[in-house]
Amino acid sequence: MANKPTRPTDPLIGKDSWNIQLDSNGRLKHFLTIEGLGSDMLTSILDTAESFANVNEQSVKKVPILRGKTIVNLFFEASTRTRTTFELAAKRLSADTLNINISTSATSKGESLLDTLQNLQAMLCDMFIVRHSDSGAAHFIAGHVAPHISVINAGDGRHAHPTQAMLDMFTIRRNKGRDFGGLRVAIVGDLLHSRVARSQIHALNILNTGDVRVIAPKTLVPADIEDMGVTVFNDLKSGIRDADVIIMLRLQKERMQGAFLPSEHEYYSQYGLTEERLLAAKDDAIVMHPGPINRGVEIESSVADGQRSVILDQVTYGISVRMAVMSMVLGREPEQEETEAKQ
């Protein structure tokens, strides 16, 4: 790739961990993290997604390009939106899909993760879509699968959720144009636990966004976040002033075991996006949220359903973006060693 990787070391995964996702020709073999990818790669994903958006608007929402490929959804953690849009994306590309619910399957009988993977490999699958509550799980799996198998990260712990970040970039581009240079993007909420925010910040930086800011109470801001090139605000109103894009994050109650917040009510009174507070942003600002939304906790219902909200568009675009990533990863010309391994 022409662009230099943005940051060589990922504190959650380890040095050069992003290298594993590119093949010797610089094409995507796995899609594990935004980090280390160039702006031309991200733009290529967005352009390809644009082509698939047209397919999704046709009455026959299907193209045959991944016919005969088998894609396995490996979800070690609950998900509705992400899993179903991955499944729909695979089906619209004519791939065969399997959904494996790990909590009720072999691992609960004591089979190790690698044994489960080897069994799926023996069934001659082509791609694993992985969601796991541990940071680095998708990297670990990508590092241990047979060479002809590709892995897509559908969210790992606090680390990354790259397809979510790409569908967010797609949503911003659709609403605000291709040039991110003049945009002010505010990300609001639980940054400490948010893999979505980490991936978004990487993507926004790679696409040269003019002003990226994060807004959260001090207890929910990771110590190293300013190293990622963002400005930190602790006050919502000043943080979203004149913003073009406001991305709300979900308050991740299931990941909070300590005393991060006094109460949900307190959080809403300070950081909830209400119609009144939204007035501080630009008149044409868009409001985004990766879902699921907690109405009355991080966002007022009338804002979530309001004119500025593009939350449901994000869901629709998620299908096109996932189709783009899957087709790019599986549409590569195989490398020499992969061809040999498959024979």
Place this chain on the structure above:
Amino acid sequence: MDEIAKPEALLEKLADDLKKLLVERGINNPLMVGIHTGGAWIASALHASLGITQPLAMLDISFYRDDFSRIGMNPKVKPSSLPPQVEDKHIILVDDVLQTGRTIRAAMNEIFDYGRPASITLVCLVDRSGRELPIQADIIGQHLQLGAEQHIKLSGPEPLEFVIT
């Protein structure tokens, strides 16, 4: 190598031959479909000169190509604009150059994903040597014998010109 006619002259011949064929086959008001990009230019010219009332449709067959896994993803695929109803329609499929037949195979696959047309008539500006599938055009502007290493491409839309390399 044979001398190649000007695209404009070939277009006139196509229009005349196509008119006759449609009368012969008793086809009224067909659906004209151009294949992106060269075929779409020719289809648009024919659509105008034949006075077809059904809107012109466009196909981009990139997602249907049989060499997808070899050439990989092209990020600039144009949307196809087939109408939702191709069922029982008489379709005129238009492309610029017919060589291997693989593009036409892909285009017919895509059309059949939308429904079962009554018939498909294939119109090509140039029919060159190098067929790999049993596909032939009903209306042809000109036949050309070209070596396997020679390529012909239509540039356009204004003006339409052949480039042979």
